[in-house]
Amino acid sequence: MPGGWWLRKRHYFLYVVREFTALPMALWLLWLLYDIKSAGSAGFQPQRSIGFVVFSAVCLVFAMYHSYTFLKLAGVIIHLKVMDRTVPPRVIVLTMFGLWALASIVIGAVLIGFAR
Amino acid sequence: MSDVHLPAMRGGRPEGPGGAEHSHKPAYAHLFWWFMFANGGGLAALALPVHILVQGILGPLGIVLVVDQHRxxxxxxxxxxxxxxxxxxxxxxxxxxxxxRLRYLLVDFGVPAAKSTPAQVIFYGGAVVVTLVTVWILLTTVPISLG
Structure with a gap:
């Protein structure tokens, strides 16, 4: 395959972006792991630099794109039957997006609600 | 190039010297990696954006109080x-x-070595190493407290 195949069609480009989302998300999770490890030391300093905020904002864009593309695929991957009737893919996708909203509210509430 | 990597029912294994018959046995190793891939992708899709938003942006900017901003x-x-x-x-x-995902991205970019066994050991072994490091950090950094 020629080197620039992924730049020739918008669909190819978006496919590569989707696969690439793994890298920034992995980097952010490694930071989270470092943050957890830092909590054990007496000199713990919470991350407040603008550089970190910019890094997180970039990672957030990729994470949102991962969520959108992955949850949208649920309608293709998941096949459910209820009372001998196949659940329409659209309902599955909507349920997954609903779960995303619910999970975000619960996790956000824990992260903010337990802060003092 | 495929958009979805579906679990294979890898048959085609020659049975006997003639090799004419083919079995269709489930590829359990492939199913295991598919399970980890799919659930990891799903969990990251559902949970990661809010972690990044709250712990990576809102907390550090001081817009809201977040648990990891105070020791x-x-x-x-x-x-x-x-x-x-x-x-x-x-x-x-x-x-x-x-x-x-990153291994298949390399394959799509024309790096055939990413299909090899050493590449699989590096990529999936890396995930195993991160898992072990996570277990170690979670068990040694802060003691378990039920209170």
Whole structure:
């Protein structure tokens, strides 16, 4: 395959972006792991630099794109039957997006609600 | 190039010297990696954006109070065994997903070596290493507290 195949069609480009989302998300999770490890030391300093905020904002864009593309695929991957009737893919996708909203509210509430 | 990597029912294994018959046995190893890939992707999709938004942007900017902006609240929540288990599953499964995606991305970019066994050992082994490091950090950084 020629080197620039992924730049020739918008669909190819978006496919590569989707696969690439793994890298920034992995980097952010490694930071989270470092943050957890830092909590054990007496000199713990919470991350407040603008550089970190910019890094997180970039990672957030990729994470949102991962969520959108992955949850949208649920309608293709998941096949459910209820009372001998196949659940329409659209309902599955909507349920997954609903779960995303619910999970975000619960996790956000824990992260903010337990802060003092 | 495929958009979805579906689990294979890898048959075609020659049975006997003639090799004419083919069995269709489930590829259990492939199913295992598919399970880790799919669940890691799903969990990252559902949980990761809000972590990044709250812990990576809103907290550091001081827009809201967040548990990891103060050591006492961060330690308090990290001591909870349910939180430890949640963080382990989130980080470990996500890394198995990332390993699979990045390996196939290299294949799509024309790096055939990414299909090889050493490449699989490096990528999935990397996910195993991150999992072990996560277990170690979660167990040694803050003691488990049920209170």
């Amino acid at each position: 006492d609240t961060w330690i308090s929540i990290l001591g909870n065994p349910i939180v430890k288990l949640y963080l382990l599953v989130l980080i470990a499964l996500s890394f198995f997903h990332f390993a699979h």
